[in-house]
Amino acid sequence: MKRIEFHDREKETKDIHAILDSRPTLITFIYGPINSGKTELITHTIEELPDDYVVFYINLRTKFLTSYDDFIESLFEMEMESEATKRKRKETLAELVSSVTKVAGIPITKEFMEYVFKDKKPKNAFSYIIKLFEEVKAAGKQPVLILDELQKIGDVKVNGFLIYELFNFFIDLTKELHLAHVFVITSDSRFIEHVHSKAMLEGRCRYLLVDDFDERTTMDFLDRYNFSDEEKSVAWDYCGGKPVCLVELVNAKINRKDVESEAKKFLKIRTSQILSIFDEIALGKIEYSEKALIGEFKNFEKEELVQYDKVNKEKIFLVERNVLFIDPTQRTIKPQSRLNLLAIREVMKDA
Numbered sequence: 001m002k003r004i005e006f007h008d009r010e011k012e013t014k015d016i017h018a019i020l021d022s023r024p025t026l027i028t029f030i031y032g033p034i035n036s037g038k039t040e041l042i043t044h045t046i047e048e049l050p051d052d053y054v055v056f057y058i059n060l061r062t063k064f065l066t067s068y069d070d071f072i073e074s075l076f077e078m079e080m081e082s083e084a085t086k087r088k089r090k091e092t093l094a095e096l097v098s099s100v101t102k103v104a105g106i107p108i109t110k111e112f113m114e115y116v117f118k119d120k121k122p123k124n125a126f127s128y129i130i131k132l133f134e135e136v137k138a139a140g141k142q143p144v145l146i147l148d149e150l151q152k153i154g155d156v157k158v159n160g161f162l163i164y165e166l167f168n169f170f171i172d173l174t175k176e177l178h179l180a181h182v183f184v185i186t187s188d189s190r191f192i193e194h195v196h197s198k199a200m201l202e203g204r205c206r207y208l209l210v211d212d213f214d215e216r217t218t219m220d221f222l223d224r225y226n227f228s229d230e231e232k233s234v235a236w237d238y239c240g241g242k243p244v245c246l247v248e249l250v251n252a253k254i255n256r257k258d259v260e261s262e263a264k265k266f267l268k269i270r271t272s273q274i275l276s277i278f279d280e281i282a283l284g285k286i287e288y289s290e291k292a293l294i295g296e297f298k299n300f301e302k303e304e305l306v307q308y309d310k311v312n313k314e315k316i317f318l319v320e321r322n323v324l325f326i327d328p329t330q331r332t333i334k335p336q337s338r339l340n341l342l343a344i345r346e347v348m349k350d351a
């Protein structure tokens with residue numbers, strides 16, 4: 001099967017490189033609608049980095065987080081004694097650092113792990129990470145810490161303060177110690193809203209939006225796969241610049257399927273999913289009024305993006321259902337994708 005190559009992201013890549021080139025001072029929050037290509041962008045950028053950056057990339061998506069211990073464990077990669085090679089077990093931080101590869105969790109031994117879990121305080125884990133990063137620095141390299149899907153720790157209750165302690169730790173790594181670059185990635189706009197309103201982060205972080213491709217980028221992408229003008233126009237109409245949707249259409253074309261009928265299928269599915277919200281209301285499974293939700297949809301009958309004054313529970317609900325995306329830094333709200341916009345308009349036809 002033809003592999004779909006990483007496309008463009010010139011501006012975002014440049015922004016990230018500019019950050020990496022300077023001394024760590026601020027935490028960088030990378031955010032954007034779902035499936036806009038945030039993870040793809042960061043993983044691609046990491047692969048291309050020179051060897052003098054040591055990147056610790058942790059994606060919480062695949063981790064099962066129900067407790068504080070789960071979260072701490074998810075940060076670390078236990079160093080195993082290799083039976084096959086009978087290599088000497090790594091014992092010191094310097095030995096651990098010497099083995100780190102480009103993309104991995106934070107290496108740790110069983111002995112250090114015991115220290116980290118001692119008295120169940122994040123402080124031990126954080127001081128271990130600081131010592132390890134200092135070791136990386138001593139080896140002449142720059143540590144970079146990346147946490148993807150950080151909003152998942154919202155589910156973890158640690159005396160209610162884990163997120164607070166974590167942000168303080170990030171501030172320590174950046175503004176205070178200038179030790180490591182810290183990137184936090186999320187597609188949860190409620191999490192960004194939470195972060196945005198936190199006084200402790202004021203002046204200590206920056207936001208980098210990774211949105212769907214713009215029209216020019218989308219056209220260039222489709223040109224690579226020999227889309228005709230007509231197919232390009234269908235793709236833009238239905239998928240906008242949502243990479244994951246475009247990739248589906250490219251695959252459809254590669255498999256000699258009709259691009260337009262595939263795109264129509266996507267829209268049918270999304271419309272039916274949104275309509276099922278009203279079924280849930282009718283069945284009493286959720287307590288929102290149909291009228292209030294339709295009121296939110298009305299905003300997008302003519303517009304694609306609107307400014308909001310205040311969030312309300314309906315907006316939040318539609319954000320949680322991945323229908324809408326809010327950007328709290330700009331106070332704007334829009335459908336999560338072009339497909340969602342079209343589906344909303346389909347729903348409105350019968351409303």
Ligand SMILES: Nc1ncnc2c1ncn2[C@@H]1O[C@H](COP(=O)(O)OP(=O)(O)OP(=O)(O)O)[C@@H](O)[C@H]1O
Nearest residue numbers: 005006007034035036037038039040187243244247
């Ligand atoms: N720049 C790109 N070039 C080519 N394909 C891309 C690009 N960005 C994203 N994609 C495609 O879109 C898919 C979704 O991207 P990705 O998982 O990075 O999105 P995301 O924003 O991290 O999603 P989520 O909101 O779920 O975290 C990728 O698996 C890839 O197929």
Ligand SMILES: [Mg+2]
Nearest residue numbers: 038039040148
């Ligand atoms: Mg992602």
